Amino acid sequence: MIEARLTRRLVIGKIDRYRCTGCGVCVQSCLNDVIRMKAGKAIIVYQDDCSQCFACIEDCPRNAISMRWIEKEVRAARGSDRTSSSTGVSNGEISLVMSGKSENSSKEG
Numbered sequence: 440m441i442e443a444r445l446t447r448r449l450v451i452g453k454i455d456r457y458r459c460t461g462c463g464v465c466v467q468s469c470l471n472d473v474i475r476m477k478a479g480k481a482i483i484v485y486q487d488d489c490s491q492c493f494a495c496i497e498d499c500p501r502n503a504i505s506m507r508w509i510e511k512e513v514r515a516a517r518g519s520d521r522t523s524s525s526t527g528v529s530n531g532e533i534s535l536v537m538s539g540k541s542e543n544s545s546k547e548g
């Protein structure tokens with residue numbers, strides 16, 4: 440019998456492209472290579488590798504990065520030590536915005 444259960448994990452969720460100036464600080468901060476630069480903006484490329492260290496959030500001078508909860512369904516064979524597992528990110532996301540530095544600069548147009 441296959442048993443399914445949900446696990447919930449906090450990961451990097453979004454980079455606000457209007458706040459992002461493309462400074463690249465977050466790319467340097469992330470030791471897991473989750474963030475890359477594309478067309479002058481930071482983008483999330485390997486969300487699953489996020490280890491919730493919050494370094495990118497703390498270091499972003501524009502407070503452009505937010506975290507979110509993701510849920511994964513993990514399936515395992517019950518009564519067996521074989522754990523055939525299939526995972527998938529559900530979009531039942533619960534958004535959580537973590538504040539990094541307080542922003543003193545004025546908004547860009």
Ligand code: SF4
Nearest residue numbers: 459460462463465499
């Ligand atoms: S640190 Fe902030 S402003 Fe700089 S590239 Fe990353 S998201 Fe953009």
Ligand code: SF4
Nearest residue numbers: 469489490492493495
């Ligand atoms: S929270 Fe840590 S691991 Fe996740 S994207 Fe930011 S710097 Fe990388």
